[in-house]
Amino acid sequence: MKAFDRNQLKEAVRGSVKRVYVAQTVELDLYRNTLDCFSASIDAVVQGISLDDWMLQEKERQVQKTKQNAIGSLHEDIIGSIPAVTKLAVGNVIDVVSIGKKLIAEIKNKHNTTKGNHKVAIYDDLAKELDKRPGYVGYYVEILPKGQKAYNVPFTPSDNKTQQNRVLREDIRQIDGRSFYAILTGYTNALDELYKVLPSIVEEIVKEEFEVVLDSEKVTKSDAFISNFEKAYGK
Template identity: 65%
Template sequence: MINNNFFYSHGVKVDFFNRENLKKAIENSVIKMYEAQVVGFDLYRNTLDCFSASIDALLQGISMDDWLKQEKERQIQKTKQNAIGSLHENIMGSIDGVTSLPVGNLVDIVCEDKKIIAEVKNKHNTTKGNHKVQIYRDLAQKLAEINDDFTGYYVEVLPKGAKSYDNAFTPSDNQTNKKLPKREDIRVIDGKSFYAKLTGNDGALNELYESLPSIVAEIIKEQYNVNLDADSIVRENMFSENFVKAYGEK
């Protein structure tokens, strides 16, 4: 169901998402990312690999101190990526009529109104072949349990080749070296197309992308009383270019 109310934040209009629900959906991830940046990271907490450290520093021609600074930044970024790993499932769950299920369920998303279930992955190349086989089987099992003309989707939020697609999902089984049976009710789809299905509007993902900086800035202001300039990010040419690089022309 589309929420027809209009919401504003720092001049950004949100038409196809309930703004307050969206804000609540991303709040935890945003806080974890911010705290990883502010608090930092203890490189020795999980035992530093002293062997790779010395070899890598030597190969790069840098000091061990510089290597540690470099590694710390890398680990902070990794922590941030982990914190944001379920961002899109949470955002989708904020859409009216859509439920984001807890970890441990066969699927991530259920939309009763549109008869959709989905397993959501952030990027097309983060799932290995054998894991895709398991996703297919999980979707098939859930569809059998529902038994009500639903369609199961494997969602690649960031698609391959900046293309839109909605195709039958037939991953190869590495044990049999054969593709799993083609079923029209088990599909692979890009993120932009899937958001369009959930909201009923082709521009939903564009709107989400453009509105997130202002909502993130509002969360940080409320939680830490720190002012972030969301407008400066949105005004950068690279802000729009990055979206086009990921999804093609708007």
């Protein structure tokens, strides 16, 4: 690997992989948070399925949601394993800081994760942190970009209260994940490399932690493996 230290990368994702694996093995109780019996019945009728089938479907949906939540900090963990980059503890205003690269960042997994009013708060947080760090650049990172686009542009979110955009500053920027990983590692294809190696690392972790043998090549050799990445980032 060029962009990452494989051992450090493996330890960075170990926690997320363990949580995801456990999420699929724990028996889910649909009644724990009070099942909405009205919407369940209506949805089952609309889908043309039995209520028993609907409940199986709902269990699968909730397990998938639990997995997604379990893996929520994946990229912060990975980025924190890159030399000269530090992942800050939960509760801090920003997610990561790099003294060597002179940058700070707030990281979101997907371009549509953050609502407009929250984007304004992110801008304000970055501005406050930059006041403490002269010469640094603050990034609002969208790991999965909109429309397969690469971008590194000034971040000027609109304030719903004033109906005005925040002031354009060259040191507060909005960037896609591929471009941000390139800045941090110095390798243009760092995110591509990460995507390709993760399945084999997951296979190793599951074997080490749970003594379960998996075959990651079922994923990496499927046509969808590469096409899914290209659908997100382009070719």
